[in-house]
Amino acid sequence: MKRFSLTLTYLTFFIISAVLLGLVLYAPLPALIESLASPEIRFAILLSLVTSVVSTFICVIIAVPVAYSLARYQFFGKRITTLALTLPLTLPPLVAGIALLLFFGTTPWGKALEQAGFMVIFTPLGIIVAEVFVNLPYMIRILRSAYTTINPRYEYVAKTLGCTDTGAFLQVTLPMARPGLVTGSVITWSKAMGEFGAVLMLAGATTMRTETLPIALYLNISAGDLDLAVAAATILILISLVTLCVVEYFDRGVNVF
Amino acid sequence: MLRIESLSVTLGEFSVKDVSLEILPDEYFIILGPTGAGKTVLLETIAGIHTPDSGRIFLGDREITSIEPHLRNIGMVYQDYMLFPHLTVEENIAFGLRQKKIPNDEQRTRIEEISAVLEIGHLARRYPGSLSGGEQQRVALARALVMRPEILLLDEPMSALDTRTRDRMRMELSRIRKLTGTTIVQITHHLDDVFALADRIAIMREGRIIQAGETSDVFLHPSDAFVAEFLGIGNIIRGNSSRSGNIVQITTRNGPYFYAVSNIFGEVIATLHAEDVILSQAPFVSSARNCLYGTVSEVVPFGSTVRIILDVGFPLTALLTRESCRDLNLEPGSRVYATFKASAVHVIPVTQQ
Numbered sequence: 001m002k003r004f005s006l007t008l009t010y011l012t013f014f015i016i017s018a019v020l021l022g023l024v025l026y027a028p029l030p031a032l033i034e035s036l037a038s039p040e041i042r043f044a045i046l047l048s049l050v051t052s053v054v055s056t057f058i059c060v061i062i063a064v065p066v067a068y069s070l071a072r073y074q075f076f077g078k079r080i081t082t083l084a085l086t087l088p089l090t091l092p093p094l095v096a097g098i099a100l101l102l103f104f105g106t107t108p109w110g111k112a113l114e115q116a117g118f119m120v121i122f123t124p125l126g127i128i129v130a131e132v133f134v135n136l137p138y139m140i141r142i143l144r145s146a147y148t149t150i151n152p153r154y155e156y157v158a159k160t161l162g163c164t165d166t167g168a169f170l171q172v173t174l175p176m177a178r179p180g181l182v183t184g185s186v187i188t189w190s191k192a193m194g195e196f197g198a199v200l201m202l203a204g205a206t207t208m209r210t211e212t213l214p215i216a217l218y219l220n221i222s223a224g225d226l227d228l229a230v231a232a233a234t235i236l237i238l239i240s241l242v243t244l245c246v247v248e249y250f251d252r253g254v255n256v257f
Numbered sequence: 258m259l260r261i262e263s264l265s266v267t268l269g270e271f272s273v274k275d276v277s278l279e280i281l282p283d284e285y286f287i288i289l290g291p292t293g294a295g296k297t298v299l300l301e302t303i304a305g306i307h308t309p310d311s312g313r314i315f316l317g318d319r320e321i322t323s324i325e326p327h328l329r330n331i332g333m334v335y336q337d338y339m340l341f342p343h344l345t346v347e348e349n350i351a352f353g354l355r356q357k358k359i360p361n362d363e364q365r366t367r368i369e370e371i372s373a374v375l376e377i378g379h380l381a382r383r384y385p386g387s388l389s390g391g392e393q394q395r396v397a398l399a400r401a402l403v404m405r406p407e408i409l410l411l412d413e414p415m416s417a418l419d420t421r422t423r424d425r426m427r428m429e430l431s432r433i434r435k436l437t438g439t440t441i442v443q444i445t446h447h448l449d450d451v452f453a454l455a456d457r458i459a460i461m462r463e464g465r466i467i468q469a470g471e472t473s474d475v476f477l478h479p480s481d482a483f484v485a486e487f488l489g490i491g492n493i494i495r496g497n498s499s500r501s502g503n504i505v506q507i508t509t510r511n512g513p514y515f516y517a518v519s520n521i522f523g524e525v526i527a528t529l530h531a532e533d534v535i536l537s538q539a540p541f542v543s544s545a546r547n548c549l550y551g552t553v554s555e556v557v558p559f560g561s562t563v564r565i566i567l568d569v570g571f572p573l574t575a576l577l578t579r580e581s582c583r584d585l586n587l588e589p590g591s592r593v594y595a596t597f598k599a600s601a602v603h604v605i606p607v608t609q610q
Contacts, residue, residue, distance in 0.1 A: 153339050156306045159326040160333040161404060162356030167327075171352075175343045 020237060026230050035231035043208055044216035044232060047124065051212065052192035055131035059139040059188050060181070062132075067143035068169065072152065089137045096134050097201025100126075104202070124210055126203035131192040138191065139184045146180020147173065179250045186250075190243035194236055258282040258440050259408055264302065264312030271298045274464035276312070280408070285434060285454050286442045287472075290461035291487065296444045299461070300410045303442070304331050316407060327356070332401030332439075336413040338393045340385035346396050347381040353404045371403045374436060375429075391422040395429075402437060411443040415450065427453050452493060452526045452605050460484050477572055485559055491531025491574030495607070498525040504546070504599050513570030515547040517602035524607040531564060531576035533601040536585060536593045546599040549573070553591040556582070563587075567595055 027035065035041055069075070070082055088096055104110035104120050113120075120126040150173055158168035174181070196214040203210040205219055213232045220229040259280040266273040273295045280286045290296050301307050303314060305326030313322045321329050340349050347368065354364045372378040375395040385393055394414065401409055414430075415423045431454060434441055443450065451458055451472060459469035460483075468480040476493050479485035496507040496514070498521055507527050508514040517527055540548050551569030558564075563582040567573045573595055577587075587593065 151337070151339065153335055153337075154341065156301060156304070156326075157333055157335065157339045157400075158341075158352070159306065160304050160329070160331055160406075161353030161400070162327045164325070164327055167356065172341055176341070178343070 023230065024234050024237060027227055031227055032231055032234065035227045036235075038228060038231075040208065040211070040220075041216060041228060041231050044211050044213045045235065047127070047210075048193050048212040051124065051127040051131060052189050055128045055135065055192045056139075056185055056189040058128070058132050059136050060185055062136060063139035063143050063184070064174070064181075067140045068147055068173075070140070071144045071147035085140055086137050088134055089141065093130075093134050093195065093197030094201060095197075097130055097198035100130060100133060100198065100202045120202060122202075122204040122206065122210065124203065127199050127210060127212060130198035130202045131195050134195060134198045135188045135191050139188045142184035142187065143177065143180055146177040146184075150176050182250045183247050186243050186246045190239050193239050258284070258317065259303070259442070260315040261303070262313045262315075264299075264314065265310045266295075266298055266302045266307050267310060268298050268307055271295050272464045273299045273302065273309075276461075276464075276466050278459060278466060278469060280440060280442055281456075282440055283438055284440055284456045286440075287451050287455040287458045288442065288444050288461055289446065289451065289458055289487070290444075291446070293463075294461040295464040296461055297412050300333070300412055300442065300444060303408075304333050304410055305329050330404070330407050332404055332406030332409040334394075334397045334401050334409070334411050334414050336416055338385075338397040338417075340388075340393055340396055340400070342385050344384075345381065346377065346383050346385065346388070349385065349396060350400045350403050352400060357404075367403050368399075371399045374402075374433065375399045390418050391426065394418065394422075394426060398430075398433065402433070402439065405437075406439065408440045408442065411441060413444050413446070415445070415447065423447075423449075430454060448488070448528070449605060452528060453607070460487060462487075477566065477574065485564065489530065491534070491564065491576060492527075492529040492572075494527045494529070494571055494573075496525060496527060498522050498527075498604060505604065507602070507604070509571045511570050513549065515549065515597075515602070516599040517604050518600045519602075519604035521604045521606050526605045526607055528603045528605065529573075529597060529601055531574045533597050534573065534575035535596040536565065536567075536575050536577065536581075536587070537596065538585060538593060540594045541596070543596065544598070545596045547602075548594055548596045550592070550594055553587055553589055553593060556587060556589060567593065569595060 066085070070078070101121065104114065118125070120129045154172050154176065155168040158172045159165070163171060194214055196218065199210070199212060199215065200218070205211065205215045207219060211219065213236055217229045217232040217236070220232070261276055261278045264273055264276045271293065276299060288296050288299070298307065302309055305321070305324060309322065313320060315321065316329065316331070341352065344352065350368050350371065351364055354367065359367070369378070372381065375398060377392065377395045377399060380388065380392060380396065385396065388396065415426050418426060427450060443454070445451065455472045457470060458472050458475055460467045460475065462483060468475055468484050473493055475484070476488055476491070479488060494507070494509060496509045498505045498507050498517070498519065500522065501516060504516050505519045505522065506514050507517055507525060549569040551567040551573065553565055554568045554572070555566040556563060557566070558579070561579060563577050563579055565575045565577055565582070565587055567575065575595060585593065
């Protein structure tokens with residue numbers, strides 16, 4: 001058994017490395033640098049960075065209190081709420097994207113928002129909305145599991161020492177949940193950087209307008225410009241690698257999935 | 258000091274049912290009971306963590322039933338200490354003072370003071386994760402005491418400690434209490450804590466207080482079979498221990514004495530299981546070192562057994578089967594011999610009471 005499983009492990013490792021290295025080493029270094037410096041890729045990098053950072057920030061702001069209520073309180077409809085909040089985890093992003101498109105494009109609420117100036121269809125703002133929608137469940141799940149591992153008695157003690165409810169949360173539970181917060185943010189951010197399906201549906205794939213890195217990859221492959229596509233892919237691989245390292249470092253007792 | 262009137266709380270599977278208690282100023286009050294009796298829920302409700310379904314709580318003259326915990330001035334120490342892991346020892350102790358916006362100078366003085374009392378000054382810059390159980394315990398006590406709480410609640414504060422540390426901590430608690438004059442309510446299932454520390458005790462079961470009163474009273478007159486069985490021990494005898502060969506002689510206040518296997522001298526409390534006392538109509542020769550002559554003062558039936566309370570110069574309880582009781586013809590006024598082994602006596606040093 002040992003020999004068989006080890007052989008298979010090495011084989012899998014070899015295949016994964018070969019496939020990814022093949023992509024990274026596809027273009028000679030000067031060509032890669034040239035592609036990275038092209039206006040289109042530079043725009044895609046910048047747009048991806050801005051939208052992913054903003055959407056991660058929004059996810060954190062929403063998930064910090066929501067995950068807390070799921071972890072600590074009993075309330076009416078908790079099960080169905082939890083289910084709904086977690087459903088997008090297993091939903092194909094493409095489906096999430098089309099649902100968002102229909103919501104903003106056809107429902108009275110969506111139209112009202114459009115009219116109020118909240119334009120999301122085929123706009124960069126749509127990228128952020130799509131990313132938040134798809135990634136919020138991850139952030140909530142990770143934070144909830146981080147809170148659950150913290151004994152509520154820490155807060156009880158803090159309250160006997162003069163903290164209000166909110167004070168105890170901000171000064172004790174939140175700092176203690178820091179590894180979960182960091183892990184969750186990094187995962188959310190990296191997923192936002194790589195989000196394709198939902199963004200494609202809601203924000204479209206317009207060159208130099210809603211062109212994030214994955215969209216750039218898709219557009220350039222479609223147009224046959226392999227060098228630019230590879231440049232975009234290489235950056236996405238690097239981001240994955242960094243994310244994995246950060247998560248491994250901080251992931252102490254935090255259940256990611 | 259603290260008065261609880263018909264308090265009821267339900268919290269998942271734990272509950273407190275119609276509990277009334279009065280804790281006196283400067284008292285060391287211990288609540289005993291099996292796991293799941295609702296002891297912790299009771300303490301947490303006193304601290305204000307849970308909202309009672311009914312009943313009222315008074316601290317001094319003030320009703321605190323619906324006052325937020327941070328406005329109650331009640332200290333709490335848990336079994337697992339709950340030291341904030343992201344703060345140093347000093348920051349942990351300062352935590353409450355900061356919330357109350359106590360000026361920095363005074364914070365420093367008060368932290369130094371309490372650190373000196375608990376001998377933890379040298380730990381100030383360390384993080385809780387690097388401390389031993391005993392050290393964490395002291396820091397948790399310091400963090401609560403530095404607030405000068407009107408009342409200090411201790412939830413099984415010593416059960417995570419090894420036996421030696423626990424003995425030391427017990428002395429410590431007694432000393433701290435004398436030094437700070439804090440009223441203390443403690444939960445425990447260690448009888449040694451009761452003997453060494455408690456002024457009064459309450460026995461709790463399934464959310465209710467079954468019996469409360471002076472420690473010696475409760476031990477001598479358990480209100481029902483559960484209390485008797487739970488306490489397990491029939492006898493707590495105060496006396497003075499002095500060397501007698503390889504063992505000690507314990508002399509009670511009124512003069513009668515008995516022997517015990519121990520090396521503790523001075524003021525002590527001796528405990529003896531009621532079932533370890535043999536009663537007989539005539540003295541008999543045996544390996545047991547203690548044989549005392551006395552009068553039966555009470556005969557209390559408890560299920561298949563009978564508790565006999567003797568006066569041998571001090572009250573002594575024996576546990577007999579109904580058959581033995583009938584064979585010996587025991588009734589109040591009967592004269593009998595009580596025999597027990599020196600090694601059956603457990604000796605605990607008295608710190609202060």
